[in-house]
Amino acid sequence: MIKACEKACKVIIRDFGEIEKLQVSKKGPKDFVTITDKNVERILIDQLSKSKKNYSFITEETGKIINKNNNVFWIIDPIDGTLNFLHGIPHFAISIALQKDNEIISGLIFDPIKNEIFYAEKNNGSYLNNSRIRVSKKSNLEKCLFASNNDGIKSVYPRLNLRNTGCAALDLAYVGCGRLDGYFHNNINLWDVAAGKIIIEEAGGKVNDIDGYKLNKINIRAGNSNIYDKMIKLIDNF
Numbered sequence: 001m002i003k004a005c006e007k008a009c010k011v012i013i014r015d016f017g018e019i020e021k022l023q024v025s026k027k028g029p030k031d032f033v034t035i036t037d038k039n040v041e042r043i044l045i046d047q048l049s050k051s052k053k054n055y056s057f058i059t060e061e062t063g064k065i066i067n068k069n070n071n072v073f074w075i076i077d078p079i080d081g082t083l084n085f086l087h088g089i090p091h092f093a094i095s096i097a098l099q100k101d102n103e104i105i106s107g108l109i110f111d112p113i114k115n116e117i118f119y120a121e122k123n124n125g126s127y128l129n130n131s132r133i134r135v136s137k138k139s140n141l142e143k144c145l146f147a148s149n150n151d152g153i154k155s156v157y158p159r160l161n162l163r164n165t166g167c168a169a170l171d172l173a174y175v176g177c178g179r180l181d182g183y184f185h186n187n188i189n190l191w192d193v194a195a196g197k198i199i200i201e202e203a204g205g206k207v208n209d210i211d212g213y214k215l216n217k218i219n220i221r222a223g224n225s226n227i228y229d230k231m232i233k234l235i236d237n238f
Contacts, residue, residue, distance in 0.1 A: 005094050013112055037060075052074075054072075058099075059076040059077075081167030094109070094112065095110075095196070149164050172193060172199065182224070189216045190214075205224050
C-alpha cells in the first residue's frame with residue numbers, strides 16, 4: 001500500500017504544480033473529477049494488483065472490479081479532497097483500505113504534500129510515518145475540536161468548535177493522531193472513510209459500525225473514547 005502510494009504521489013505532486021493546465025470534467029454541483037484522479041487510480045490498481053493479483057477493488061472512479069478473490073477488496077479513493085486540489089489548497093490525500101469478509105483489516109491515508117502517511121492494521125496499532133499515534137484524551141465537548149463537511153453545520157451546533165476542511169480522509173486521520181477530537185458526517189462514501197475507521201480504532205478511538213455497509217450514503221461518527229458517547233447524544237438528531 002505504501003509503495004503504491006509513493007508511486008502514485010509523483011503524479012499528484014506534478015499536477016498540483018500545474019493546476020491551470022489540468023483537464024477537468026464536472027460530475028455534479030460539488031463533485032469534480034480530474035485527469036489526475038483517473039491516473040492515480042490506475043497506478044494504484046496496477047501496483048496493488050502486482051502484489052495481490054486476485055484481490056477485488058472498490059474505487060471511486062471505476063466502481064467495483066471483481067476478481068477471483070471476491071471476498072477481499074481494496075477500497076480506493078485516489079484523491080480525497082479533489083476540490084481543494086483543484087483550487088491549489090494543499091489539503092488532500094490518497095486513501096486505501098483493505099476489506100476482508102466485510103471487515104476492514106487495514107488502512108492507509110497518505111498526504112503527499114505534507115509527506116504524512118497514516119496507517120493501521122487490525123490488532124497492530126496506528127502510525128503516522130514511523131511513530132505510534134493515539135487519539136486525544138479530552139473529555140469536555142466545548143474544549144474539543146470537531147470536523148464535519150456538512151453544509152451549515154456551525155449554525156446547528158454553535159457551541160462546538162468546528163472545522164470544514166473538505167477532506168474526510170484527513171479529518172479521520174487527524175482524529176486518529178489527536179489533532180481533532182471527533183468527526184461526524186452524513187451521506188458519505190465508503191472510500192472516504194474506510195481507511196480512517198481502522199486508523200481511529202487502532203489508535204484507541206471509537207467509530208460507528210460501517211463494515212459491510214453500502215457504498216454510499218453512510219452516516220459516520222468518530223471520536224476519542226472519552227467524548228464519543230457524549231457526541232453521539234448531542235448529535236442524535238443530526
